[in-house]
Amino acid sequence: MSTARVGVITFPGSLDDRDAARAVRLAEARAVPLWHADPDLHGVDAVILPGGFSYGDYLRAGAIARFAPVMQELIPAARAGLPVLGICNGFQVLCESHLLPGALIRNENLHFGCHDQRLRVENTETAWTSEYSPGQEVVIPVKNGEGRYVADAATLSELEREGRVVARYLGVNPNGSMNDIAGVTNEAGNVVGLMPHPEHAIEELTGPGTDGLPFFTSVLKRLVNA
Amino acid sequence: MSSAPHIDSVSRAAETPDERQPYAELGMKTDEYVRVKHILGRRPTSCELAIYSVMWSEHCSYKSSKVHLRQFGTKAPESDALLVGMGENAGVVDVGDGWAVTFKIESHNHPSYVEPYQGAATGVGGIVRDIMSMGARPVAVMDSLRFGPADAPDTRRVLPGVVAGIGGYGNSLGLPNIGGEVVFDESYLGNPLVNALCLGVLRKDQIKLATAPGPGNKVVLFGNRTGPDGIGGASVLASATFDEESQAKRPSVQVGDPFTEKVLIECCLELFAADVVVGIQDLGAAGVSCATTELAAKGTGGMDVRLDLVPLRDETLRPEEILMSESQERMMAVVTPEDVDRFMEICAKWDMPATVIGEVTDTGRLRMTWHGELIVDIPPGTAADEGPVYDRPYSRPLDQDELQRRDPAGLPRPDDLRAELLRLLGSPNLASKEWVTAQYDRYVRGNTVLATPADAGLLRIDEVMPGAEPSTRGVAISTDGNGRYTRLDPYAGAQLALAEAYRNVAAVGARPLAVTNCLNFGSPEDPEVMWQFAEAVRGLADACQTLGVPVTGGNVSFYNQTGSTAILPTPVVGVLGVIDDVTNRVRPGFTEEGATVLLLGE
Amino acid sequence: MARVIVDVMLKPEILDAQGQAIARALPRLGFTGVASVRQGKRFEVEIDGPADDAALAEVRKMAETLLANTVIEDFTLRVE
């Protein structure tokens, strides 16, 4: 097992925090639980914001979690280069925190949808995707009610121009996301937001396959090489 | 809601023995009211009347079904696996390695017709709290649904709301939905069925019970504040036929707050782990009335409660209303005085309001005060356990023989089998249910081995409690029910439901261990419906005995009818099985080319 | 063309979980002095003709049957 420590934040209403921690362990690193109310990252080497409905997401997904004490530590650390992966609700929190551009709004068909989704990994230069090959097609579950990625035209063309679209939906776009965007990264490539749930594709037994595991092994490789 | 002109205290009740009381409006029969007077030796106060009326309602007291349900006990097969049987919030089954599971299915039919989204959502919320109150971590849900014809306008109102409500609540709790049913039939048009099942996991030595022992122990109410939700619902809404009048009752629906429930789950688990809970009860249909009477009746027999300490969302609520409120996301715990501080600390960590509202006594009386005045003084067992019991008359429906004489041989033979097959495959009852199941999260918690489209849901019991050893042990569940079969022959129909669920569990590779059931029928006051009910229960009890699986709990829902027309009698049966190694599961469908196909059975 | 605004709020007796979640968060974000928050919906309905009585009656019916769930919500109409 590597000595890398990956923090997983639990907000009230987080749901996939255990799943994310299990993925970290299967990738052979140590998962460190981080608590929303504790303004301390406990020296972790990377952080995952898991899926769920933080604070119920009644107002807007991720809107309240952004202000959690732990986020006041995370936001500057992410700006300084700490690898951060936001999955689903975590992606929404990263957008609300302005660590990533754009926003995630209600699915175009207005339904929560849970599917095994085909994706193409577009950017393999980020901290979380280096173990994929460019253009690799994978199957990873998506499950969201507010997963439609939107951004203004300028942001969108900047993302495309700079290759910051990390993954794209193939086949049916499950939520009406612009440009079929399933995930994006910041300029530095250390912060990644992803609507699909790679932590649900880490064991043959419980997922559609193990296509999600490289997200977690990528960051470890980065940390070991750093 | 105006505030009370006076408080109907115990002493006032004694002084005004002839004051007219609205017992009939609360759904009580005259002889039931007379019995209350007899128990108390005076007329009840209005708060006491509220308590007796909800606790003696069909919904809470099982007064029409009790005499039949006893067979589940008397005919129960020997089972080493059963740790807690019927009578508690949910049964508990030993699955090995020190692990136990608890499961139960419950109906929320009438509320789901009135307000489909909230009715279904709070149905999930209620059954999840039942499972929590056993000391377990809820780990999965299932839903068994019946609607009118798919193309009927009212189905288009009810179905999307129900599915969104079950998904909206269950998904927000982080509970994978691992199976269920969707069935369409004319008879459910004005009365859909929404039956929700929850599965929980706990360590064998950590079972919690709904009991309030130990005089001096504190009674804590925690969770959401109490509001005017579903007031009168338990006795009126849950047991009355739908008619124009139900429109007038509409504002009394309950709404759910899944976020609070999710936090409540984590908070409860931390309270259990810290071992600061002596007894615990969820607040269901009859709210504070039910929790206080049941806890007190199963403990050392008494409890003193200061009802004015109950935290309110609406300050104008009267004590009667507080007692009947169905506000969701509330629990009641019994805590030793030494542990109260620790209990409160854990609740504060989760931002969960918690208030000490009373104390356990050994007086044999449940006493409640309102700003110093005694408003309730009753022996709690008389409300909780000693309600009326009816052996209602039943008679075989007049058309039963005629129905059974019908013979498929007499049906016309279709000319075009291919067209007929396509019509069948395209019919709502056989078509893919993906539109429904896609709205449910089946992945969360990472232990779902099988869900849709498998015959049974299969869950690995891993990482349930922090620090537990990794495990390959698994639990399979299936729910089934067929109203048409049951209408043709209630005895055999109930058995077929059990047999199907049993086979489904076996088909994924698990060993069936225990049974839960939700019995959805028309009015018990209709002798023909009562006959269907009696026969179905007899059939199910006999079949459980034959197959060697005990019934661990369940729920009865009567008065499922539109006007005077009852729904098809619909016993929904859930079977739970265990598999030692989930990697040995059997997947549905043909997974390998060249494999041999065998047909078992006749 | 006229615009009719339909404001839909939960009935006062119904638990407003959304408003409650916001109100609970406010002090943590440094906002004090807020007694309560309630969250509802706002619809902007553009109608083809003028907002005369007939049109308003139509929008009211629309609000009753579709925009609001009158089991748990109240609504109000106004022309903008």
Add this chain to the structure above:
Amino acid sequence: MARVIVDVMLKPEILDAQGQAIARALPRLGFTGVASVRQGKRFEVEIDGPADDAALAEVRKMAETLLANTVIEDFTLRVE
């Protein structure tokens, strides 16, 4: 005590799927003459003191940082 209403609507350039779904359903329900529907949120914020400039500035900040996501939404404030 005063009440400040915050209305939050999606920016016009962002597709409002909910509003569209309603607009599409209307003709089926027999409602004609509606050109478009947009759905937004309405917040009723009760403040402890009077709705003076300082209080309104606070609510405005609250709207900017919490009630609305200005990347995709616009908001307006008014005292009721």
